[in-house]
Amino acid sequence: MRLFIKNKIFTFTGSSFVLDEEGNKVFKVKGKWISPTHKKKIIDKDGKLRYIVRNKFWHFISTSCFLYDDSKQKIAMLTNNDFDIRSRYVLKGYQDDIVIKGNFSEFPKFTMDIEKNGKNIGKITRDFTIVRDSFVLDIFDDTEDAFLVALVIAIDNIADNRRSRNNSN
Numbered sequence: 001m002r003l004f005i006k007n008k009i010f011t012f013t014g015s016s017f018v019l020d021e022e023g024n025k026v027f028k029v030k031g032k033w034i035s036p037t038h039k040k041k042i043i044d045k046d047g048k049l050r051y052i053v054r055n056k057f058w059h060f061i062s063t064s065c066f067l068y069d070d071s072k073q074k075i076a077m078l079t080n081n082d083f084d085i086r087s088r089y090v091l092k093g094y095q096d097d098i099v100i101k102g103n104f105s106e107f108p109k110f111t112m113d114i115e116k117n118g119k120n121i122g123k124i125t126r127d128f129t130i131v132r133d134s135f136v137l138d139i140f141d142d143t144e145d146a147f148l149v150a151l152v153i154a155i156d157n158i159a160d161n162r163r164s165r166n167n168s169n
Helices: 142-168
Strands: 002-007 016-019 025-031 040-044 049-055 062-068 074-081 089-092 098-103 110-116 119-128 133-139
Touching: 002 025, 002 142, 025 142, 040 142, 049 142, 062 142, 074 142, 089 098, 089 142, 098 142, 110 142, 119 142, 133 142
Parallel strands: none
Antiparallel strands: 002 016, 002 133, 016 025, 025 040, 040 049, 049 062, 062 074, 074 089, 098 110, 110 119, 119 133
16 A cells, blocks of 8 residues: 655645545644644544644654554654664654664655564655655555554654754754
């Protein structure tokens, strides 16, 4: 399965849409008007909340983003250390062992493989354009589609937070 995640061109909330290969909306990513933590809800095509993603409020050495399930219980924290030259993402506290490996040498375009318990379950390709961020998500385990969309949104939140911090300095 292949999904396309595109940030809306004009949005004050940081909302995105997720399309399948036929152009059908599969998920909606709904942000809040004013949200210092960039809180976003991942909602499926039936209108059901699947995940919530929000940045950690205070950042010191690492930039972090929390993932919550549909009952609003924190299930994991995705981190990216500001001083890690390999720009790795580490998922902590999740029930399974999730490893996110990437090739960041082609920045702003990059690819990342996502493994769950040693099995490759997805691949993220980011292609940054002047107008908006765009991601292609190849999913090798269809049962993980909403979770992988939430991971992409969390990675994008961390990258956006890092860009805004760098621009304010």
